[in-house]
Amino acid sequence: MSKILVINPNSSVSVTQSMEACLSPVRAATRHEIVCTELSKSPPGIETDDHVAQVIPNILETVATADADAFVLGCFSDPGIDRVRAATTKPVTGIAESAYLGALSLGRRFGIISLGPSSIVRHLRYLQALELHHRLAGDRSIDMTVVQLMATDVVETVARTARLLRDEDKADVIILGCAGLGSYRAALQDTLGLPVIDPVQAGVALAAHHLDMSYAR
Incomplete structure (x- = not known):
């Protein structure tokens, strides 16, 4: 082992x-x-x-x-x-690269739920370096810090953001863009009817x- x-x-x-x-x-x-x-x-x-x-x-x-x-x-x-x-x-x-690779096998365009606005710029830069940016449907922030995230139940915020990625950005796979969001994966996937990837x-x-x-x- x-x-x-x-x-x-x-x-x-x-x-x-x-x-x-x-x-x-x-x-x-x-x-x-x-x-x-x-x-x-x-x-x-x-x-x-x-x-x-x-x-x-x-x-x-x-x-x-x-x-x-x-x-x-x-x-x-x-x-x-x-x-x-x-x-x-x-x-x-x-975990980001792994999530992107997983998303490529599950749909055509993925959406990312990010923690804060500054993350979106960093994610795009990385996606461009990996030459995967053309598969990005959208990247939306829930406007929180890590400390706030771990102290708060953000299930409604995450679900609302995911619905925007699905309905407005036309993402057919959702990636949770933070290591602390994985606890929402199963319920979110059931609600959305789309694959949801926990990057961890x-x-x-x-x-x-x-x-x-x-x-x-």
Whole structure:
């Protein structure tokens, strides 16, 4: 049995706990051990480009010292993913990239529910780098911080945003654009009648697949 380390790059224990709770179906489907951790040196949320830059050294330090066989970057910005992949021979998946790849197989155009307006610019920049921006139907913000998200039930806000992505932007797949939104996935999917992707589940499932297939690095 191999170990997958899911790195929550911020310092929020509540975000890590939310990620843990959402991984039950992935754990049931894999033989690999899945461990989640937050980074105490990091800010409580990753909401700006400065936050992204700030957490990359913390991620690199964790990857360099961790006893793990694969790593998952548990932030929808996939902070420093190219640098992390260059620093290890072990598989590294980002939850945003994994969610996008999953969405491509489920529909023609995906919509993203983002935490704050600044995230939308960052997501588009990443999608353009991945050359996937042409499959984006829309990216809509719920205008919250990570701290606010973890202290509040935002089910109605998330559902309203998802309906706009479906009905106005014509998305046929919805991606939850934050690691702390996974608890809304099942109910939202039932309500919308569309596939809804939790990026943490997508990232860990892809990491497990990489280990199962023993892809060369």
